[in-house]
Amino acid sequence: MFIVYIRKKSVPMKSLIVNPPEKGVEIKDVEMVKPTNQVLKIRILESGICGTDREIVNGLMATAKPPVNENYMVLGHEAVGQALEDGVLFHMGDLVMPVNRRGCNKCLNCLTGRPDFCETGEFVEAGISGLHGFMREFLYEKEENLILVPKGIEDIAILGQPLSDLEKSLSEILTVQRRMIWTCQDGTYRCRKALVIGSGTIGILTSMLLRSNGFQVDVVNRRDATDKEFRIFEGIGANYINVGDDLEVLKAGNLLFDLIFDASGSDADLLSKSIRLTKNNGIIGLFGFPSKGIASITHQDLQKVVFKSLIVVGLINGQKPHFERAMQRLAEWKSVWPDVVKELITGTIPVSDSNSVISALQRKKEGEIKVKIIWA
Amino acid sequence: MFIVYIRKKSVPMKSLIVNPPEKGVEIKDVEMVKPTNQVLKIRILESGICGTDREIVNGLMATAKPPVNENYMVLGHEAVGQALEDGVLFHMGDLVMPVNRRGCNKCLNCLTGRPDFCETGEFVEAGISGLHGFMREFLYEKEENLILVPKGIEDIAILGQPLSDLEKSLSEILTVQRRMIWTCQDGTYRCRKALVIGSGTIGILTSMLLRSNGFQVDVVNRRDATDKEFRIFEGIGANYINVGDDLEVLKAGNLLFDLIFDASGSDADLLSKSIRLTKNNGIIGLFGFPSKGIASITHQDLQKVVFKSLIVVGLINGQKPHFERAMQRLAEWKSVWPDVVKELITGTIPVSDSNSVISALQRKKEGEIKVKIIWA
């Protein structure tokens, strides 16, 4: 019997390091072991910052945790990189985006490439839970976990990760609604009214996606739209409504909806109010994690859920097919809404400016939609 | 221009009359106009009594109302009758069951035979809202609204109407769950655990239906099972659990479910508890109308809904395809569970015994599953 000592190359690289659930983040050089199995070396070009990163950095995400047997984790689940060598599916120079959730390799959904429906809960998520993330100089990655980024959209490609979650969500909504005829008399969704709660990054991308799919879209928030928001929503043909503290003012205005999408992840009570704003055969999609409040749903509300054939669905995580669709969608938007698309990247920070990077990871600036850290 | 005076035959017949939302019911002879369009004359053989009938009789159903321009309504939405003449689809002597909900003739779902998903809400329901029901000696009915009742199951066919609602409900649940792989490694549903809340008529029929479809079934109620319930649930291979006043004792016992079906329509709070008892990728079906309580769903609960890809769906009304499947199901059960099936009809009352009929319409007897009024 032979014992083979495999020489794993250890590569030092600049990385953004967290140690959840503890608070804090730092930039330092760490040695990362190159896996010995078939992987592609990738130079990270840019990382996107998202609310989840800030929750981890601020010690607010109880479920975040480093990889097994490690006492730190590289942060980051949104990245665009460049292949530094030829692989089987990719060529040197190709732009790529890594998929962030990886399956349990046990349940049928994971075995068929759909860890978004992992049944064991034993998946890992890069930069969030159980797997090093992408905020580092280099990445060694199996090609099967990579998406090709078309060069024509490299400026906005970083939006592909959050958009993949929304492509998955819309796909799920439309699948669920196929239990009846929910398309209109002309076969499209043009007769359907959607309400998007929240006008942050997710609210904006959701509104764009729903407009692309033909829905009429009202976006609401508790305040007036900023000029930027005004330009974006006008550009895509969506309405913005300031509902103040009470979503139910919409009902007073007799505004009812076929689809309500909670893109705010703020107050649980939005669910009870949403039920009261939903039309027959309507659907309420919950995206993001409410951080406070209680939904007090009366028995009369539930009678409506039954009587109107309503559905409430939890929406999470896009997978490879949704990343691919997200790339196509961004390419589409770049041709159709070039001016809107330009509004979406609101800042870029070179990794060398460590103070700004740390600061951007600690708190969101007013008016921010998507900020990128530039690695190379 | 010609004016044609069409002679509509007016036929007096014994009927069970209500005037919702007023309380009360009486048996009397009413004159009912025979429609002039293509209808089949049917002798009603038996009527089923259901909880909705009692709500109407006891003045508790605010949405019940007589047909337009009438000051009374014939009660009844569960009936087996016999064709008294040859039609196009049916022959004299055929046993038939009328479908109870009729569409709005406007929306796409109604135009395609699916008023269970009526979008305008302008449907009518025999014996409940806007249309005379079936508790009367004769019925004139368009053949398209009739289902053939196989003679081999005439003793239990009256269960076809409630079962049609459940066939529709299960069909909807399975359709919704096809957005992922929800079948087991052997392609069936045998690995799936279902919880049925309530052991009344609907709870029993739901449990039977789920067992037929391969699910593992736990049925719960607040009390011990009656002997009859014990025989039924043992006969079909379901477990009965007395959970007392707190459904969450199941959680203490580490019992979690893939499917939770509220067949009790009692307390809204069952929804919040159900969310806490649901596995990843689980579904909660609401059937029936909770009459009290509030579901207090915390933001942590809603985080679970999102994180676990849960779905909550309102389930109502079976249509013609579901009535047909219900007839097939009853025929199947008669061969597979002959002893269980015999337990389901717990009483028959001749219409001539008017006191007993009125009394049965006012309150449910202990141990009742399905009681029939016999007309002929």
Added chain:
Amino acid sequence: MFIVYIRKKSVPMKSLIVNPPEKGVEIKDVEMVKPTNQVLKIRILESGICGTDREIVNGLMATAKPPVNENYMVLGHEAVGQALEDGVLFHMGDLVMPVNRRGCNKCLNCLTGRPDFCETGEFVEAGISGLHGFMREFLYEKEENLILVPKGIEDIAILGQPLSDLEKSLSEILTVQRRMIWTCQDGTYRCRKALVIGSGTIGILTSMLLRSNGFQVDVVNRRDATDKEFRIFEGIGANYINVGDDLEVLKAGNLLFDLIFDASGSDADLLSKSIRLTKNNGIIGLFGFPSKGIASITHQDLQKVVFKSLIVVGLINGQKPHFERAMQRLAEWKSVWPDVVKELITGTIPVSDSNSVISALQRKKEGEIKVKIIWA
């Protein structure tokens, strides 16, 4: 390192032995090794004889072959047995039916319990190719490969295997047709006309299945119906038509169909004729293997396929979910069509009468629908 010698019990038992692709069959005692993994001991009660068995016995099936490294194969893929011990899912005394096709354990369809769509082609089929069949006294089988046979239908349960293939086929047809609205104005299939080609076992079971699902059914063959066929088709409400040698006489009679199901597996030319008999949005299902002929499909025929959105689909093999549905269907039919069901088992032969068994395996008797070999 330990080497464990596992003691496999070798059990002699009477079996029907073939050695495909060589001609011939014999009854003899063979020693069969009991697998050491978790299996249930089953006594075979009865075996069904099917056309495939006869093809193997007569040396006409080129693809038939014994298990790897064996020079003989036990014949038989239709069986009802009885559990001789308690298992996890089954109890001693339970009636069971083994599933006949077993997956490759590699492709996604096999991993999810659907070897009917095996992509590698490396599945095995009991009694046909690569796996010993069920025509023997005892069977050791993993519980996951067994279906529970309801006791109320034990007399006809042997039909469950061929019927499972047809449940799968119909399920596939209806799934494919969901790409449009193919249900009728009342939500059922009652407006759809089906043509079943062939009135053998498969033709009869298909006709019954289509009638159960609401289709109008015409069955055709080249000759007049036998008295038995007449009783069966009248009993289920299907029409029988003698089309002689030319299926296209139906066209002369202006009979066109929404669904054409080739249950004859005889002449390839039936496909070209079927195309000419199909309505807009129609589907042609091919079941069984044509043994002669050429389908000469003109470019005009193909223009029709395109213009009418026709579909031609190859239909094969039912799996566990279809076996379960087949059992339910037989139970349903026993209640709905008790007299028809009695016509279907046309003979039983005790295995002790070896001459009759051999003879029955060599040629089909006139009027035969399903013949059973009785083992115990």
Added chain:
Amino acid sequence: MFIVYIRKKSVPMKSLIVNPPEKGVEIKDVEMVKPTNQVLKIRILESGICGTDREIVNGLMATAKPPVNENYMVLGHEAVGQALEDGVLFHMGDLVMPVNRRGCNKCLNCLTGRPDFCETGEFVEAGISGLHGFMREFLYEKEENLILVPKGIEDIAILGQPLSDLEKSLSEILTVQRRMIWTCQDGTYRCRKALVIGSGTIGILTSMLLRSNGFQVDVVNRRDATDKEFRIFEGIGANYINVGDDLEVLKAGNLLFDLIFDASGSDADLLSKSIRLTKNNGIIGLFGFPSKGIASITHQDLQKVVFKSLIVVGLINGQKPHFERAMQRLAEWKSVWPDVVKELITGTIPVSDSNSVISALQRKKEGEIKVKIIWA
């Protein structure tokens, strides 16, 4: 009773006139009645020329016919126009594309906006059968029949009509294949090999669409690729193979396919050859109308169709949802494959150059992909 004489404005306009099934085409001013119902006035900007136009002009399309009670027909079913007034859904100045097939208003598919699956066959097709086409200066059109053309793609938008047919076709193929697991281990279609027969306009657009959806694509024709074709297929990552006169050379090279798409509409015999080139669970899509030949499909071929669960599907006509997707797809391609997209419009002819227009309608030039007539 009142008789209302409605004044229909008759508008003279330059049009391309045919009188099918007679041969010939001419440019002349015709008076066209403005419909009195709600329509939008549109100025036609450009018309696309397609093979069907040439068949009509050359008298080769037997099914082409003018509108009822008219002795001529305006040609053209591919057009981009501009709204000359504000409507309900569109604004003055919007670019629009009219949908070419209009439903029968009777069958369920047409009532739900899907005349591509018209069941009565009583639909009309602009410029082809029963409805005036779009090769004229102005169009009065109901807004429901119009698609918004994003301004960013106006240069290639004319491709939207043929592409809508292909979006519908692919949607149908993927729907049909959902009867099994046909996605790969990573949830995409990247493991699937597609063969596109023909490298004309349809072959090119199909290849692009399949590449966008992740398929591996081989395109075949009887000759070497032109330089333009080479650039296009290299640009999108598809392989081009010269198969000469015999498609089955692919089999010799052991090339088998999951999806075969006949984009040539040439010889019926390609079907028989395609069957022999298809993998397990494969699908063959027929698009376009073979104009010659016979598919001689042997009984061995049909055995394969059954054994391998193959499917053959006729693919025709995109509807409004597919036009919308086609616009999105063109917008995507413009960002992703800007150089390829530039190759697709191979000529523009001002309508004033009547000789060139007539000539272009009579025969296809070598190397042509899409030629546009410019109206304004």
